[in-house]
Amino acid sequence: MCRPSGVRRARPGNSTPVKKSKMAKITYIEHSGTEHVIDVENGMTVMEGAIKNSIPGIDADCGGACACATCHVYVAPEWKDKVGQAESMEEDMLDFAFDVRDNSRLSCQIKVTDELDGLVVNLPEKQF
Numbered sequence: 001m002c003r004p005s006g007v008r009r010a011r012p013g014n015s016t017p018v019k020k021s022k023m024a025k026i027t028y029i030e031h032s033g034t035e036h037v038i039d040v041e042n043g044m045t046v047m048e049g050a051i052k053n054s055i056p057g058i059d060a061d062c063g064g065a066c067a068c069a070t071c072h073v074y075v076a077p078e079w080k081d082k083v084g085q086a087e088s089m090e091e092d093m094l095d096f097a098f099d100v101r102d103n104s105r106l107s108c109q110i111k112v113t114d115e116l117d118g119l120v121v122n123l124p125e126k127q128f
């Protein structure tokens, strides 16, 4: 492949170290009780962490557009305040989810940050 003149190729061992992304440990508990403890990169959503790691029980049919409610999770009570409240669009979409409770959230709307390191979410029996 041709490169524009003046552009030098990085030499092995001579490159700037790649900055490692921060991760938060998220525990996904299936309805059956099976736990999956996953390191999820900050900036991703809890849904993306599940899909990337093939956690069963989160479908995410709309890909995170808050338009399907198939990424429904229950936030563990001790994490409810840190995760925060659903916004109105998410609240409307939750009306379509199965067995909605006080601690229900759409995992595509929960952004992973350092503050959520240790978060526990339970998955519903089914997504719809």
Ligand code: FES
Residues within 6 Å of the ligand: 047, 059, 060, 061, 062, 063, 064, 065, 066, 067, 068, 069, 070, 071, 093, 106, 107, 108, 109
């Ligand atoms: S992935 Fe569709 S609403 Fe979350």
